[in-house]
Amino acid sequence: MLRGIIRGHIVSTKKQKSLEGSKFMEVELMKNGELTGEFIIAVDSGVGAGIGEEVLITTGSSARLALLNQNAPCDAVIVGIID
Numbered sequence: 001m002l003r004g005i006i007r008g009h010i011v012s013t014k015k016q017k018s019l020e021g022s023k024f025m026e027v028e029l030m031k032n033g034e035l036t037g038e039f040i041i042a043v044d045s046g047v048g049a050g051i052g053e054e055v056l057i058t059t060g061s062s063a064r065l066a067l068l069n070q071n072a073p074c075d076a077v078i079v080g081i082i083d
Contacts, residue, residue: 001056001079002056003056003057004028004040004055007028010025019072019074025044027055044078054081054082055081056078056080057076058079063076
């Protein structure tokens with residue numbers, strides 16, 4: 001899993017059909033509690049994360065399992081908000 005802070009929304013007027021209704025977020029990654037300056041685009045799995053919140057992200061084939069449609073072409077999914 002990865003840790004990061006949401007920096008913004010990604011607006012997409014056209015999406016692959018299985019991703020329609022999904023919220024794309026730009027996340028700045030963290031390592032050892034420090035921001036890295038690296039960014040990733042992740043789909044919000046329904047946790048309702050917003051800008052400025054610290055989140056947990058799963059990647060790879062595990063990411064698809066976090067979505068309702070497990071056939072969606074997705075490589076990074078927000079699965080939790082860190083309190």
